[in-house]
Amino acid sequence: MSDENKSIHEFDLKLIYEYYSTIERQGPGSPEVTIKALSFIDNLTNESKIADIGCGTGGQTMVIANHTSGHITGIDLSPIFIDLFNINSQKLNLQNRVNGIVGSMDKLPFQNEELDLIWSEGAIYNIGFERGINEWYKFLKKGAFLAVSEVSWFTEERPVEIDEFWNNEYPEIDTISNKVTQMEKTGYIPIATFVLPENCWTEHFYAPQVSAQEKFLQKYVGNKTAEELVENQRHEAELYDKYKEFYGYVFI
Numbered sequence: 001m002s003d004e005n006k007s008i009h010e011f012d013l014k015l016i017y018e019y020y021s022t023i024e025r026q027g028p029g030s031p032e033v034t035i036k037a038l039s040f041i042d043n044l045t046n047e048s049k050i051a052d053i054g055c056g057t058g059g060q061t062m063v064i065a066n067h068t069s070g071h072i073t074g075i076d077l078s079p080i081f082i083d084l085f086n087i088n089s090q091k092l093n094l095q096n097r098v099n100g101i102v103g104s105m106d107k108l109p110f111q112n113e114e115l116d117l118i119w120s121e122g123a124i125y126n127i128g129f130e131r132g133i134n135e136w137y138k139f140l141k142k143g144a145f146l147a148v149s150e151v152s153w154f155t156e157e158r159p160v161e162i163d164e165f166w167n168n169e170y171p172e173i174d175t176i177s178n179k180v181t182q183m184e185k186t187g188y189i190p191i192a193t194f195v196l197p198e199n200c201w202t203e204h205f206y207a208p209q210v211s212a213q214e215k216f217l218q219k220y221v222g223n224k225t226a227e228e229l230v231e232n233q234r235h236e237a238e239l240y241d242k243y244k245e246f247y248g249y250v251f252i
Contacts, residue, residue, distance in 0.1 A: 012225060013077075013078075015225060015226060015229060017078040019216055019229060019230075020056070020081075021078075021080045021081060021084060022215065023205075023208045023209055023212050024057070024204075025056070025059040025204055025208075026057065026059070026081070026122070026123075027121060027123065027149075027205065027249075028122060028196055028201045028204065028205045028249045029059070029060055029121050029122060029149065029196065029200050029249070030196075030197070030200045030203075030204045031060075033196050033197070033200055033251065034060045034063040034064060034121070035063065036194070037147050037149075037194075037251045038064060038068070038147075040145075041117060041145045041147065043116065043144075043145075044117065045069065046070060048068065048069075048116040049070060049071055049073075049115050049117075050064065050068065050071065050073070050118075051072070051108070051115050051117070051118050051139070052072060052074045052119045052120070052121075053075050053118060053120040053123060053132075053136070054076060054105055054120050054121075054123020054126060055074030055076050055081070055085060055100060055123075056076060056078075056081050056085070056123070057081050057085050057088060058074055058084070058085040058088045058089065058098075058100065060119070060121045061074050061085065061098065062089070062092055062094065064119060065089075065092070065094050065097070065098045070097070070117075071099075072098045073099055073100075074098070074101070075100070075101055075102075075103045075104075075108065076100065076102065076103070077102065077104055077105075078102070079102050082101065082102050086099070105120075105123070105126060105127050105132065106127050106135065108136070110139045112138050112139065113138070113139070113140065113141045113142070115139045115140055116140075116141055117147065118136050118140060118144075118145070118146045118147070119147050120132070120148045121148070121149045122149050122151075122249060124150060125150070125170050129172050129174075129179065129182065130172065130182050132148070133148070133182065133183055133186050133188065134186050137186055137188070147252075149196065149249045149250065149251045149252070150179055150249065151170060151247060151249055151250075152173065152174065152175060152176045152247065152248070153173060153174060153175045153176075153246065154175075154195070154246055154248065155245075155246050156175065158243070158246040158247070159243060159246070161243070162243040162246055162247065173247070176193060176195075176252075179252055180193060183252065193251065193252050194250070194251050195248055195249075196249040196250065198244060198248075201240055201244070201248070201249075202240075206237040206240070209233060209237070213230045216229075216230060
């Protein structure tokens with residue numbers, strides 16, 4: 001693509017929501033990685049309150065639910081995602097303790113020190129990492145946990161093409177060590193940090209989009225905005241294949 005590349009944030013939200021509603025995960029990840037991140041959290045009970053912020057359609061939320069016993073509230077700005085989230089919850093007979101609501105991550109409907117765990121996979125960038133970890137801190141009980149996955153640089157230096165792409169998409173992108181430092185300054189005590197495996201991007205995120213893109217383009221044949229959205233996603237996948245040694249998602 002040329003210099004006319006748009007940031008994903010410049011597209012119509014309804015179109016973005018429709019596009020991503022057709023795939024199980026709205027960002028890189030996998031059930032195995034969700035379970036691994038959960039393995040570091042050891043104080044959850046039947047009474048625990050968990051929030052999955054930016055939950056999407058609930059791909060990771062249902063995995064959390066199957067490996068915990070507390071109540072989970074999924075929050076997402078997209079009504080389409082939340083409708084699918086609650087359908088998925090009912091299909092798995094989890095509706096009594098897993099509920100999705102439409103809401104914004106900068107206006108969370110929780111009381112101070114209400115939550116035992118805040119979860120956010122590939123979504124905190126919507127509010128910004130630093131703002132998110134600062135604003136969400138007050139909702140956590142003493143001894144509670146925060147688990148987020150965040151796109152991060154693996155190296156101090158990288159090729160200009162990928163550096164410019166991500167700094168345009170997400171200016172807060174930074175090295176893992178700088179992200180951990182931000183958490184410590186906020187008052188968190190880091191207990192684990194790990195990089196998501198490559199298959200979280202390829203097998204679980206980009207591969208499912210291939211058939212979804214064909215159907216999307218068939219539905220919106222001749223629609224320039226829809227075509228640009230698909231081209232944008234294909235370009236991002238190509239960049240990952242080319243530069244994956246320089247960046248990725250990290251659970252922090």
